[in-house]
Amino acid sequence: MxxxxxxxxxxxxxxxxxxxxxxxxxxxxxxxxxxxxxxxxxxxxxxxxxxxxxxxxxxxxxxxxxxxxxxxxxDNSSHLIAFILSAEDNFDVSYMKIIKGAQQVAADFNYSLIVEWSNENLAVEQASIQKMLDRKVDGILIYPFDPIQSKDNFLLIEQNNIPYLLVDRYNVDHPCYFSGCNNYDGAILATRELIRLKHTKIKFASFQFFLQSEQERFAGFSNAMRQAGLPVTDDHLLTHMDYDRLAGSILKRDITALFCSNDKLAIEMIELLTNRGVNIPQDVSIMGFDDWDHSSNLSLGLSTVRQNFEEIGRNAANLLNQVIQGKTYGGNSKILSGVSLVLRESTCENPYA
The missing domain is CATH 1.10.10.10 (Winged helix-like DNA-binding domain superfamily/Winged helix DNA-binding domain)
Structure with missing residues (x-):
C-alpha cells in the first residue's frame, strides 16, 4: 500500500x-x-x-x-455570537470599548459578532434574544439593564441550550457565566484614598443600588471604613439625592467626601452641588467609579476608579468561547478584570482635619 x-x-x-x-x-x-x-x-x-x-x-x-x-x-455551527445590550445610551464610549474587545477575540476564534440594542426594555430584550435564537447563534453575550428582572429572558436561552454570558452585572441568585470588573477591591482603593486624605465623614452615593455591582462597591467602601476604625451605618448610604439637603450637610461640615457608585452620578453631583454654592474639592471631595470617557474632559477633573472596558469585552468573548467549545462547565464561572485609581482635581486633603 x-x-x-x-x-x-x-x-x-x-x-x-x-x-x-x-x-x-x-x-x-x-x-x-x-x-x-x-x-x-x-x-x-x-x-x-x-x-x-x-x-x-x-x-x-x-x-x-x-x-x-x-x-x-x-456542520451545525453558525460561527455567530450575539451581543445584546440593554443600555440607555447607544453611543456611550464605554459600551463601544466592551464591544471592541469582544469583537477582537471573537474574530480570533472565527466568530462574527452581531450587536443588538434593547434600550432597557425587557420585552425588547426578549425579542432580541428570540431573534438571535432564530439565527442559530452559537452563543450570546448580554449586558442586561436589570439582571433580576431579566431572569425569564435568561431561562429562555437556557431552554434552547445555547451558552450565554452576562457582562458587567448579574443576579447573585441566578448562577451564570460572567465578565466584569473587581468592584469590591476598586471601592476599597477609592475609600482608602479618601481616608488617606484625612476624610472621616464620607458617604457612599448610589445610582442604581438594585445592581449587584453597586452593592459590591458599597461593601468594599464599608470594609475599608471599618478597617480604618470608622463606623458605617445606614446613613452612610445615599440612594435618593436631595441636593439642597446634601449641600447643607456639606457646608455644615457633616460630610467632607462623597464616593459615588459611578462617574455619571459623580459628574451630576459636581454640577448640582456647585450650583448650590459648594466648592469642590475644598468643601467636599468627590470620587467616582468607571473612568467614564468624559471624566477627564471636565473643567474639574474627576478622581475615579478605572475599569478596563476592552478587557472586560475580551474576557467575555474568551470565556464564552470556552463554554461553546465544551472546555468550561458548571455555568458559574466569573472573570473579573483589574481596576486602578485615577486621581484628578475633584479630591484633596481635608482642609478641616
Whole structure:
C-alpha cells in the first residue's frame, strides 16, 4: 500500500478524534510536534491539516493553533455570537470599548459578532434574544439593564441550550457565566484614598443600588471604613439625592467626601452641588467609579476608579468561547478584570482635619 504520507497523518488524527482521545474544543499538537511524531515534513503536516479544516473537522486559528470541531459541531455551527445590550445610551464610549474587545477575540476564534440594542426594555430584550435564537447563534453575550428582572429572558436561552454570558452585572441568585470588573477591591482603593486624605465623614452615593455591582462597591467602601476604625451605618448610604439637603450637610461640615457608585452620578453631583454654592474639592471631595470617557474632559477633573472596558469585552468573548467549545462547565464561572485609581482635581486633603 502506497498511502500518501499526509493521508496517514490525517487518518491518525481522525482516529484520535473518533476514539474520544481528542474532544471538541481540544487543541491539536503543533506542526512541529506532528512532524516529529510521524517523521514527515512540514508540507505533509500542513496538507493533512488543510484537508481536515476543509472538511470541517478542525478549525485553524491564526497565532492560536488548530482545534477540534467534531463533525456534528462543524456542520451545525453558525460561527455567530450575539451581543445584546440593554443600555440607555447607544453611543456611550464605554459600551463601544466592551464591544471592541469582544469583537477582537471573537474574530480570533472565527466568530462574527452581531450587536443588538434593547434600550432597557425587557420585552425588547426578549425579542432580541428570540431573534438571535432564530439565527442559530452559537452563543450570546448580554449586558442586561436589570439582571433580576431579566431572569425569564435568561431561562429562555437556557431552554434552547445555547451558552450565554452576562457582562458587567448579574443576579447573585441566578448562577451564570460572567465578565466584569473587581468592584469590591476598586471601592476599597477609592475609600482608602479618601481616608488617606484625612476624610472621616464620607458617604457612599448610589445610582442604581438594585445592581449587584453597586452593592459590591458599597461593601468594599464599608470594609475599608471599618478597617480604618470608622463606623458605617445606614446613613452612610445615599440612594435618593436631595441636593439642597446634601449641600447643607456639606457646608455644615457633616460630610467632607462623597464616593459615588459611578462617574455619571459623580459628574451630576459636581454640577448640582456647585450650583448650590459648594466648592469642590475644598468643601467636599468627590470620587467616582468607571473612568467614564468624559471624566477627564471636565473643567474639574474627576478622581475615579478605572475599569478596563476592552478587557472586560475580551474576557467575555474568551470565556464564552470556552463554554461553546465544551472546555468550561458548571455555568458559574466569573472573570473579573483589574481596576486602578485615577486621581484628578475633584479630591484633596481635608482642609478641616
Amino acid at each position: 502506497n498511502e500518501p504520507k499526509y493521508e496517514t497523518v490525517k487518518q491518525a488524527l481522525l482516529h484520535q478524534i473518533q476514539a474520544g482521545k481528542l474532544r471538541p474544543g481540544d487543541k491539536l499538537p503543533t506542526e512541529e510536534d506532528l512532524m516529529k511524531q510521524f517523521h514527515v515534513s512540514g508540507i505533509t503536516v500542513r496538507k493533512a491539516m488543510t484537508e481536515l479544516a476543509n472538511e470541517g473537522t478542525i478549525t485553524r486559528i491564526k497565532r492560536k493553533g488548530s482545534f477540534v470541531n467534531g463533525v456534528q459541531a462543524a
